[in-house]
Amino acid sequence: MANRRPHLREALEAVLIIAALAGLAACAGSGRPGHGDRPNREGQVAAPLLYSPNGEALTGGPLGQPSCQLAMEYWLDRADTNHDGGLDRDEFIADARAQFARMDADKLGYLTSDALERYREPYRQSGRVVQSSGTDPVMSADTNFDMKVTQEEFLKQAGETFSRLDANHNGTLAKDELPPLCAQQAGRRTEQHQGPQQGGGGTQRHGKGGGAPRGGSF
Numbered sequence: 001m002a003n004r005r006p007h008l009r010e011a012l013e014a015v016l017i018i019a020a021l022a023g024l025a026a027c028a029g030s031g032r033p034g035h036g037d038r039p040n041r042e043g044q045v046a047a048p049l050l051y052s053p054n055g056e057a058l059t060g061g062p063l064g065q066p067s068c069q070l071a072m073e074y075w076l077d078r079a080d081t082n083h084d085g086g087l088d089r090d091e092f093i094a095d096a097r098a099q100f101a102r103m104d105a106d107k108l109g110y111l112t113s114d115a116l117e118r119y120r121e122p123y124r125q126s127g128r129v130v131q132s133s134g135t136d137p138v139m140s141a142d143t144n145f146d147m148k149v150t151q152e153e154f155l156k157q158a159g160e161t162f163s164r165l166d167a168n169h170n171g172t173l174a175k176d177e178l179p180p181l182c183a184q185q186a187g188r189r190t191e192q193h194q195g196p197q198q199g200g201g202g203t204q205r206h207g208k209g210g211g212a213p214r215g216g217s218f
Contacts (some may be wrong), residue, residue, distance in 0.1 A: 009069075019106075041197065042064070049120065049123055049124075050068055050071055050185060050187075051137045052072070052075045052095075052099075053092075053137070053158075053162075053165060053181065054087070054090050054092075054095050054096040054099045054137075054158055054161075055099055055137045055138040056075065056095075056099050056102075056122055057119075057123045058071035058072070058074070058075055059071055060122070060123030060124060061122050061123035061124065062122070062123075067182075068181070068182035068185055069178065069179065069182055072175075072178045072181055072182065073175055075161065076173070076175060076178065077093075079091055079092065079095040081094070085174065085175070086121065086170065086172040086173055086174040086175075087162075087173040088171055088172050088173075089159070089162050089171060092158060092161075092162045092173060093155060093159060093162070095157055096154060096155055096158035096159075097155060100151050100154050100155070102119065103115060103116060103119045103138065104151075105118065109138075109150065109151060110148040110149060110150045110151070111138060111148060111149040111154070112148050112149075113139060113147075113149060116136070116138055118140070140156070140157065141153040141154045141157035165177060165180075165181070187198065
């Protein structure tokens with residue numbers, strides 16, 4: 001019996017060592033998403049959505065992950081109803097009106113953060129996407145801070161957005177005026193992975209972190 005005890009002790013120590021090594025491997029392999037990232041249902045960090053100036057999702061889900069420039073050009077081509085290669089103010093506002101109707105699935109005449117989540121969910125098939133650290137392109141139209149965006153508010157913001165995007169002030173938004181949009185959205189993605197700066201911030205989104213500044217996000 002005495003001769004068996006050293007063998008039992010050695011076996012027990014071997015089991016404990018194997019268990020400890022397995023625990024260390026699990027911790028090292030699991031990893032944790034960086035600050036500001038959010039894992040999807042498979043535990044991977046999902047890519048952020050790309051939006052048109054009027055809040056249409058241009059990437060994610062069935063749309064895949066085209067480059068920003070390509071996605072914006074496709075959006076402009078779809079909204080260019082007279083096929084002259086650019087968007088005039090009427091076409092831009094018509095696109096905003098149609099986009100509002102798509103997002104307002106309940107036909108309430110206004111949008112909330114919850115309604116936007118339902119609209120965006122199909123583009124997040126692999127998990128919830130990290131929200132931009134900047135202003136939400138839709139909820140930013142809530143200038144009276146009542147936690148909802150009416151069609152009137154949304155179309156007003158669309159008009160202001162068009163004026164800002166029309167860099168040469170010729171009344172038409174052309175494809176060569178799109179690159180600044182992509183540069184701005186690329187900057188937001190960088191902010192997402194760096195996390196909020198000390199002293200403030202986070203996503204400026206109604207219901208989670210305060211109101212949005214006036215004038216939209218583009």
